[in-house]
Amino acid sequence: xxxxxxxxxxxxxxxxxxxxxxxxxxxxxxxxxxxxxxxxxxxxxxxxxxxxxxxxxxxxxxxxxxxxxxxxxxxxxxxxxxxxxxxxxxxxxxxxxxxxxxxxxxxxxxxxxxxxxxxxxxxxxxxxxxxxxxxxxxxxxxxxxxxxxxxxxxxxxxxxxxxxxxxxxxxxxxxxxxxxxxxxxxxxxxxxxxxxxxxxxxxxxxxxxxxxxxxxxxxxxxxxxxxxxxxxxxxxxxxxxxxxxxxxxxxxxxxxxxxxxxxxxxxxxxxxxxxxxxxxxxxxxxxxxxxxxxxxxxxxxxxxxxxxxxxxxxxxxxxxxxxxxxxxxxxxxxxxxxxxxxxxxxxxxxxxxxxxxxxxxxxxxxxxxxxxxxxxxxxxxxxxxxxxxxxxxxxxxxxxxx
Amino acid sequence: xxxxxxxxxxxxxxxxxxxxxxxxxxxxxxxxxxxxxxxxxxxxxxxxxxxxxxxxxxxxxxxxxxxxxxxxxxxxxxxxxxxxxxxxxxxxxxxxxxxxxxxxxxxxxxxxxxxxxxxxxxxxxxxxxxxxxxxxxxxxxxxxxxxxxxxxxxxxxxxxxxxxxxxxxxxxxxxxxxxxxxxxxxxxxxxxxxxxxxxxxxxxxxxxxxxxxxxxxxxxxxxxxxxxxxxxxxxxxxxxxxxxxxxxxxxxxxxxxxxxxxxxxxxxxxxxxxxxxxxxxxx
Numbered sequence: 001x002x003x004x005x006x007x008x009x010x011x012x013x014x015x016x017x018x019x020x021x022x023x024x025x026x027x028x029x030x031x032x033x034x035x036x037x038x039x040x041x042x043x044x045x046x047x048x049x050x051x052x053x054x055x056x057x058x059x060x061x062x063x064x065x066x067x068x069x070x071x072x073x074x075x076x077x078x079x080x081x082x083x084x085x086x087x088x089x090x091x092x093x094x095x096x097x098x099x100x101x102x103x104x105x106x107x108x109x110x111x112x113x114x115x116x117x118x119x120x121x122x123x124x125x126x127x128x129x130x131x132x133x134x135x136x137x138x139x140x141x142x143x144x145x146x147x148x149x150x151x152x153x154x155x156x157x158x159x160x161x162x163x164x165x166x167x168x169x170x171x172x173x174x175x176x177x178x179x180x181x182x183x184x185x186x187x188x189x190x191x192x193x194x195x196x197x198x199x200x201x202x203x204x205x206x207x208x209x210x211x212x213x214x215x216x217x218x219x220x221x222x223x224x225x226x227x228x229x230x231x232x233x234x235x236x237x238x239x240x241x242x243x244x245x246x247x248x249x250x251x252x253x254x255x256x257x258x259x260x261x262x263x264x265x266x267x268x269x270x271x272x273x274x275x276x277x278x279x280x281x282x283x284x285x286x287x288x289x290x291x292x293x294x295x296x297x298x299x300x301x302x303x304x305x306x307x308x309x310x311x312x313x314x315x316x317x318x319x320x321x322x323x324x325x326x327x328x329x330x331x332x333x334x335x336x337x338x339x340x341x342x343x344x345x346x347x348x349x350x351x352x353x354x355x356x357x358x359x360x361x362x363x364x365x366x367x368x369x370x371x372x373x374x375x376x377x378x379x380x381x382x383x384x385x386x387x388x389x390x391x392x393x394x395x396x397x398x399x400x401x402x
Numbered sequence: 403x404x405x406x407x408x409x410x411x412x413x414x415x416x417x418x419x420x421x422x423x424x425x426x427x428x429x430x431x432x433x434x435x436x437x438x439x440x441x442x443x444x445x446x447x448x449x450x451x452x453x454x455x456x457x458x459x460x461x462x463x464x465x466x467x468x469x470x471x472x473x474x475x476x477x478x479x480x481x482x483x484x485x486x487x488x489x490x491x492x493x494x495x496x497x498x499x500x501x502x503x504x505x506x507x508x509x510x511x512x513x514x515x516x517x518x519x520x521x522x523x524x525x526x527x528x529x530x531x532x533x534x535x536x537x538x539x540x541x542x543x544x545x546x547x548x549x550x551x552x553x554x555x556x557x558x559x560x561x562x563x564x565x566x567x568x569x570x571x572x573x574x575x576x577x578x579x580x581x582x583x584x585x586x587x588x589x590x591x592x593x594x595x596x597x598x599x600x601x602x603x604x605x606x607x608x609x610x611x612x613x614x615x616x617x618x619x620x621x622x623x624x625x626x627x628x629x630x631x632x633x634x635x636x637x638x639x640x641x642x643x644x645x646x647x648x649x650x651x652x653x654x655x656x657x658x659x660x661x662x663x664x665x666x667x668x669x670x671x672x673x674x675x676x677x678x679x680x681x682x683x684x685x
Contacts, residue, residue, distance in 0.1 A: 010548035015560035072544030
C-alpha cells in the first residue's frame, strides 16, 4: 500500500475544498485518513487538515497527488532520507536514525521503501539496489550507507489483533482478572490461524516451565509440530534434561514434589554428562536423553538457540556464551515468526522482544504481572499478557492444539 | 445597498496594446488589433466611468508589456495594502515590477505572495458579503488562497473554474450590490456552484452564451453597470433591480480575452476593517 501525507490549508470547509479533496481521493479508488484537523473557530479563521492518502498502486497515487495539488493539497515531507557513510566498523554515524519495532518506510529517490526486517534500537542501512534493512550497531561496516536524521523516514502505528476476541475487552494489556480458559482458547485459535497463513510459532522458555511440571506438555507441542523455533537459556535446557534423565528439576522430584537426596547436584551431573558427549544432539543420539522438550527439538529438527548468562552452571555445550553472537543467532530465526509465546521468563522475553517486529503477536505468560509490564515498557507494546501459572497454561494449550 | 467600493479605478492607456502572444483561448496572433479603435474604445470607457461618478488613476504604459492595459490583474488592493500578482505566464510576469513601483510610489504597503504560488489579483478575486471570492485552476493556484487570506486577513471562498474560456473569476462573477451579483455557473465546478449558491442571495444567472460575451466582466459604479454589450434579458433584469446599464464597447480588447472589468482595478477596496485608511497620495 503506497501512502503520502498531504496538507490543505485555508477556508477549506466553507469553500467545500475539503469535501472535494476527499471525494477526489475516493473517486480515484484511493482511501484517506485525516491525521490532523484544526478547524477555524470563526468564519474568518482558516482551517488546516493533514490527510494521509492511501492507494494500492504507487503510480496511480502519484497521478492522484498531482490532481490534489490543483485543489491546494500539497505533499508534506517530500524529502528523501539523508544517508551518511559509516567511517568505522561497529560504529553508526552521529545522528543515526534509531529504529522502532514498527513497520517502517524510508524515502529514497522519491519512493517509499519498506524496511525489510523491523527491529528496535538499530540503524537503517540502505543496500545496493535500494533495499533497506535494520542493522544492529555491532554489525555495521565501514562504508555502509546509514540513514541519519528524521527526514524521509516514517513508521506505521501499531495495530491490535483485529476481530472479536476476549482480548478486545481487556482494558489493559495485562489480564489478571479474566477467565483464563477463554484467553487460552483465543491464543490457541490465533496460533492455528497464524500457522494456516504460513506463519511460524516461537516459544521462549524459562526454567519455571520445567519446575511447574509443564515440560511434557511443551514437549507434546514440539512433537506435534506446533512450535517451530525455541529460544531459552542454560537453565531451561538443563532442567528439561535433568527431569528426563533423573526425574528431578533443580533437585526436586517432579512426581512427588519433595527434594531428592543430594538433588542439588543433579543438574550439574546432567550438564557434565552432556558436555562429555559434546552436544545435546549427541546425547540424544547415544540414548542418554530419551524424552523432553530438547529431545523433541532434536528429533524434529526444531531449531533452538540457548543464550548464556553470567550465572550459568556448566554451561551445556550448546549454550552460546557470547551474548552478541547469541542475539545474532536469534535474529536469524525471526523472519517468518508470526506468534511468540513468552513462557515464564523475564530476561529471555525482553531479549526476544527487542528483536521482534511489532507485527508479531506476542503472548506473555507469567505468574508475575510485572514481567508483562516490563516487556511493554521496553518497547514491545504488542505484547498481551496472561497472568497465570505457566504449567496450567501449557497443559490447557497443549490439550487444545494436540 | 450599493457596493462600498468601485468609485476609484486604476487604468492603463492602450498605447502599446496588441495580441502579441497567446495565453488564453481567445487570443490569436493572426487577428490584428486596430490600435486607433482600441484607443477610442478605451477612452470611451474612461468617459463612461467618469460619467457614472468614478475617478480614474493612470498607469504609465510600457512598450514591452502589451497586457499592462488589463490592470485588474495587477494585484489585490486592501485599504492601504497592495498584494501584487504572481502571474502564471512568463509573458505577464514582468508587469509586476511596474505595478509594484506605482503602488509603492502612491504610499501603499506592498506585501508579496510566496514565489511558488500563482495568483492573478482582482481578476481572480472579488469581495462580496464579507468574504473574498477567489477562483483557481487556470491562472491562480488553490494553494495561493491561504496566503492571500493570511496577508489580507480576509476569509476566502475558493471556487474552481471549470471552463478554460472563462479562465478568470471576473469572467464569471460580478458583484452588483450587497445582495445581488451577476453569475455564470457554467464557469464553475459543482462544489463552486454550491458555495456561490449559498453566498449570493439574489443571483442574475447568465446563460453560457451571455457568459461567453463577457457579460459578467462589467464594472459597477454605484447603480450604474458599465458593460461591453447587454443581452436584452440581462438588461431587463438589471433595470428591474434599479440599475442603469451603460454600454461601452471594448471589442478590440475582447480579442485578447478581456472586457470592461479587466481594464480596471478598483483602488477603494477594503477587505478588512482595520485597513480602510486611505493612502495619502491617492485622492
